[in-house]
Amino acid sequence: MNAPGTGNANARVRERLLWLALVMFGFAFAMVPLYRVFCDITGINRDEAQVLAINTQVDTSRLVLVQLLANVEDAAQWRLNAPAAAIPAHPGELIQVDFELENLADRAVSGHAVASYAPAVAARYFRKIECFCFREQHLAARERRVLPVMFVLDRQIPPDLGVVTLSYAFFRQVKT
Amino acid sequence: MNPSMDTPMDKPLTDPHDAGHHAAPAGLWRWLTTTNHKDIGSLYLWFAAAMFLIGGLMAMVIRAELFQPGLQVVQPDLFNQLTTLHGLIMIFGVIMPAFTGFANWQIPLMIGAPDMAFPRMNNWSFWLLPVAATFLIGSLFLPGGAVSGGWTMYPPLYLQGGISYDLTIFAIHIMGASSIMGAINIITTILNLRAPGMRMMKMPMFVWTWLITAYLLIAVMPVLAGAVTMLLADRNFGTHFFDAAGGGDPVLFQHIFWFFGHPEVYILILPAFGIVSTVIPTFARKPLFGYRSMVYATASIAILSFIVWGHHMFTVGMPAGMQLFFMYATMLIAVPTGVKVFNWVVTLWKGSISFETAMLFALAFVFLFTIGGFSGLVLAMVPVDVQLQDTYYVVAHFHYVLVTGALFSIFAGLYYWLPKWTGHMIDERWGRWHFWLSAISVNVLFFPMHFLGLAGMPRRIPDYALQFADFNRIASLGGFVFGASQILLLVVIVKCIRGGEPAPARAWDGAEGLEWTLTSPPPYHSFAKPPEVR
Amino acid sequence: MKLGRASVAAWLVSLTNASRAEYGFDLPQPQSSVAQTAYDLHVIVLWVCLIIFAVVFGAMFYALFKHRRSLGHAAHPFHESTTVEVIWTLVPILILVGLAWPATQAVLAQKDTGNPDLTVKVTGYQWKWEYDYLQEGVRYMSNIATPRAQIDNQAAKGEHYLLEVDEPLVVPVGKKVRVLLTSNDVIHAWWVPALGVKQDAIPGFIRDTWFRADGVGTFRGQCAELCGVNHAFMPIVVEVKSPDDYQTWLADKKQRLVAAQAAGASAADKTWSDAELRARGEQVYLANCAACHQPDGQGIPNVFPALGGSKVVTGPAGNHLMVVLNGRPGTAMAAFKEQLDDLELAAVVSYQRTAWGNAGGTVQPAAVKAMRQ
Incomplete structure (x- = not known):
């Protein structure tokens, strides 16, 4: 080990290990998009429009109760109303529900909604064609707006999912 | 050690004018500038001891508050600060630096190297620690007090705090950098500086466990750094990694944190396995049973530790499939861990056993760590974990693993190697008192917590319902005795440094390994000429 | 499984002092099927652990007592046996599979939130x-x-x-x-x-x-x-x-x-006396505010601001009311607009403005109603 090469060998090992550390630091950040992809695959927190399968037959043999929830983070600024506490839907049937968003403030505000499903597996069977959660909402002072949501419940939805919940949490736009 | 050899080894970081360190400067300057692995090892150990005192005092206040229902000693806000700091200090300030101290002292001695591969970086990685500790503990005195969101730092709660939260993130960055540098040093030393004939599969178990631990450190400390960097950005730079309002998800933080956090658990316990695997054969006067399977078990525990993080989050509401995956993976870890325990027991079998203090702590480790392992198996079962998650059962579990596990192995290691380091045998009588008081009180302290958790007491609360009062009082009493017993440890260490029966080169008749071929204490520069290993 | 539970329960009862019925060693008596499964599973795991524990540490303590140097026992330096090592790798795997089976069933049942009443x-x-x-x-x-x-x-x-x-x-x-x-x-x-x-x-x-x-x-x-x-x-x-x-x-x-809502609405139109507002306000304060701002209005230094002498509370009533209505985003101060009605809000603000040496005036529910608009 007294050979003159040892110092270089040590530096080489150190360099490799530093790279490993750097890669792992990057990995922590890579987990952000990875988590999104993972959620997309498992269906948790899915927020993009779904391609509608061409072959949509309605399964009239059963009904799924879809509960609609609306939450606002800042109750003083906004009011978000679900059209009903729950609506029945046949798997495969195209459903439209109109949420209502109202700006209670005297100035224009922007915000957006985050969709969430319970039980988590239910997300996999929601095919949303139109949703206000796809984009930012800008409301003028005291404006009231109807926000349609169009979705189809996948016919693959297991029979034991008799009640599913579609929940929206509305957040005021945060400064970036 | 000869300077011409030191310089090229250290080249990338070294000032060319500063070559060797033949005449060690005296006093404070010596300790600030030292690049000697023995000095730095001692620094790490003294630092750990100081932090143990501070973190321990916090635990005493916590137990005093929990002595009876109602708020008596501290208000909830300070209580939360104390539990948070207690966790951070004990993990990053006590267990990790103490093991690094052992690594610094022992690894070069055990593999026949003259020093660590990068002595100057070694100095750096130590001196970062007191800086980080100052930030962490100093934040107690800032407006708003120290961090109080738990050592796990979950957002959005963590986003609500004040300046000390940013300071804590900074402290964690510094400690992470220190750990990574230390780990690089250890890996390079083990890979490149082994004496001729010291093949990998001949290395002492302690060296093996540290090699694997160091790889874990390099793999996960950057992940923690990334997670807290994201927190820092969310707090100060308007990003929304963990904020649903900006399209983030608070649960994402938990995934990243525990991706670090579970391997971290093994960072805290693998070196303990190494120490115990050294001490037990010595006092059983038999070679370690199943050396190879021990190495493989350690490696498989390390690998498995990357795929079990979800078991810390069984109640966040993950899909059943994920729960099952993490449950199976977690249960699987019981297999290599079991192999280790079986190996230790069979190492004792038909030995010629004697009970020096080091051995007593090692045996207590095997016995009590296994209790922590069993409660870990109980917690691995998702439906049971749903009941026990975030209760005192979990507190009992990880204190069995980290106090009677990691900490007891550190005690065992100290009693075992102090004669080598100081040249004096320890005072076994005081040591035995320290052992028996600690071993009994630690069980009085932590065993009732299993019952508290089962009966429904959540963790991290300063006040509790009346049906938890009796066990809490017992636990607090055990805690006070355990805390006071540690004064004995200090007495033993100081006595051993100042004098005592001179230790022979081979301080224990059953001890094997290169370190015992050197005088006690070893020369300041040992193995300048590499030893020959048969 | 049932037997195991019964015997453990019996053992526990024998240990538990009858005068402390509530005093728990164990998971609480299950009151639902989910809790029952968790309870049973815990009993099974506990028994498995206890048996392994007894076997392993029985062997260890036997060695510690019999194979000690002080008894003159000489060491037998064996250190390998592939057979033994394979056995003690495989047996735990089998035990774990045995445990995983009921646990898997329980997880699936626990996750089944379908068809609720x-x-x-x-x-x-x-x-x-x-x-x-x-x-x-x-x-x-x-x-x-x-x-x-x-x-x-x-x-x-x-x-x-x-x-x-x-x-x-x-x-x-x-x-x-x-x-x-x-x-x-x-x-x-x-x-x-x-x-x-x-x-x-x-x-x-x-x-x-x-x-x-x-x-x-x-x-x-x-x-x-x-x-x-x-x-x-x-x-x-x-x-x-x-x-x-x-x-x-x-x-x-x-x-x-409904009655409360109606009362709230009519209360908002009525004019209340200072004493009435303060008395009502104290109740509302203790229920909703005192946890942080403390019953004496002094808060916790650097964590929760004191209300006695506070700039907001002693300042214009409109600003004060605004903070209570809408909260302070990014802090623990919640928006009480949806949680309290007009009378309660007026009362609590009135109480805060007149208690602890604060010398402000009271606020009428009508003012709150106006501000909500």
Whole structure:
């Protein structure tokens, strides 16, 4: 080990290990998009429009109760109303529900909604064609707006999912 | 050690004018500038001891508050600060630096190297620690007090705090950098500086466990750094990694944190396995049973530790499939861990056993760590974990693993190697008192917590319902005795440094390994000429 | 399994002092199938652990007593046996498979929130719970009911110290109750041990879990995820009633809510005296504000601001009211607009402005109503 090469060998090992550390630091950040992809695959927190399968037959043999929830983070600024506490839907049937968003403030505000499903597996069977959660909402002072949501419940939805919940949490736009 | 050899080894970081360190400067300057692995090892150990005192005092206040229902000693806000700091200090300030101290002292001695591969970086990685500790503990005195969101730092709660939260993130960055540098040093030393004939599969178990631990450190400390960097950005730079309002998800933080956090658990316990695997054969006067399977078990525990993080989050509401995956993976870890325990027991079998203090702590480790392992198996079962998650059962579990596990192995290691380091045998009588008081009180302290958790007491609360009062009082009493017993440890260490029966080169008749071929204490520069290993 | 449970229970009973019926060593007596499965599983794992423990440490202690140097035992330096090592790798794997099987069944059952009879949405706030019976339009807050004086040791502690609330969650017996969870601020966890339910409440997202209570009774739990300074003080109480009693309660509750709303509306139009406002305000303050700002209005230095002498409280009433209505985003100060009615808001603001040496005037409910518009 007294050979003159040892110092270089040590530096080489150190360099490799530093790279490993750097890669792992990057990995922590890579987990952000990875988590999104993972959620997309498992269906948790899915927020993009779904391609509608061409072959949509309605399964009239059963009904799924879809509960609609609306939450606002800042109750003083906004009011978000679900059209009903729950609506029945046949798997495969195209459903439209109109949420209502109202700006209670005297100035224009922007915000957006985050969709969430319970039980988590239910997300996999929601095919949303139109949703206000796809984009930012800008409301003028005291404006009231109807926000349609169009979705189809996948016919693959297991029979034991008799009640599913579609929940929206509305957040005021945060400064970036 | 000869300077011409030191310089090229250290080249990338070294000032060319500063070559060797033949005449060690005296006093404070010596300790600030030292690049000697023995000095730095001692620094790490003294630092750990100081932090143990501070973190321990916090635990005493916590137990005093929990002595009876109602708020008596501290208000909830300070209580939360104390539990948070207690966790951070004990993990990053006590267990990790103490093991690094052992690594610094022992690894070069055990593999026949003259020093660590990068002595100057070694100095750096130590001196970062007191800086980080100052930030962490100093934040107690800032407006708003120290961090109080738990050592796990979950957002959005963590986003609500004040300046000390940013300071804590900074402290964690510094400690992470220190750990990574230390780990690089250890890996390079083990890979490149082994004496001729010291093949990998001949290395002492302690060296093996540290090699694997160091790889874990390099793999996960950057992940923690990334997670807290994201927190820092969310707090100060308007990003929304963990904020649903900006399209983030608070649960994402938990995934990243525990991706670090579970391997971290093994960072805290693998070196303990190494120490115990050294001490037990010595006092059983038999070679370690199943050396190879021990190495493989350690490696498989390390690998498995990357795929079990979800078991810390069984109640966040993950899909059943994920729960099952993490449950199976977690249960699987019981297999290599079991192999280790079986190996230790069979190492004792038909030995010629004697009970020096080091051995007593090692045996207590095997016995009590296994209790922590069993409660870990109980917690691995998702439906049971749903009941026990975030209760005192979990507190009992990880204190069995980290106090009677990691900490007891550190005690065992100290009693075992102090004669080598100081040249004096320890005072076994005081040591035995320290052992028996600690071993009994630690069980009085932590065993009732299993019952508290089962009966429904959540963790991290300063006040509790009346049906938890009796066990809490017992636990607090055990805690006070355990805390006071540690004064004995200090007495033993100081006595051993100042004098005592001179230790022979081979301080224990059953001890094997290169370190015992050197005088006690070893020369300041040992193995300048590499030893020959048969 | 049943036998195991019975014998463990018997053993526990023999250990437990009869005078302390409530005093627990073990998981609480299960009151739902989910809790029962968890309980049974725990008993199985515990027995498996105890048996392995006895075997392994029996061997270890035998060696420690018989194979010691002081008895002159000489070491036999064997250190390898592939057979033994293979056996003790395989046997634990088999045991684990045996444990994983019932655990898997239990996980799947626990996750099955389908076909509920009743859905309740539970929202966590710092530091209280809100219950919303979705099908019924019944929604209310549930606050800790333990008086501050008991916590501060100025009064004797009651039987259900820290585990009592003003308005419990009420559910019918034998019905599958699906619990939808979310949070308004930080992560909380809703936990009732006897019912075997624990689920984190995550801001911005919805999670669900379920239970079916086997018998009537009152079951208590606590928030299980650290959620800030008053984490220890947000208990959960679930009252399980017979279907008839539940219906009665529901009808009564609806009536009370409507009455309260009507009272609130008429109260808003009435002019109240200063004394009336202050008296009412003190009650509202102690229930909603004192946890942070403290009963004496002095807050906790650097954590929760003092209200006595505060710039906001002694400043213009409009600003003060605005803060109470809308909260302070990014801090623990919540918006009370939706939680309190006009009279309560006016009263609490009036109380704050006139207590602890503050010399402001009172505020009438009409002013609050105007500001809401």
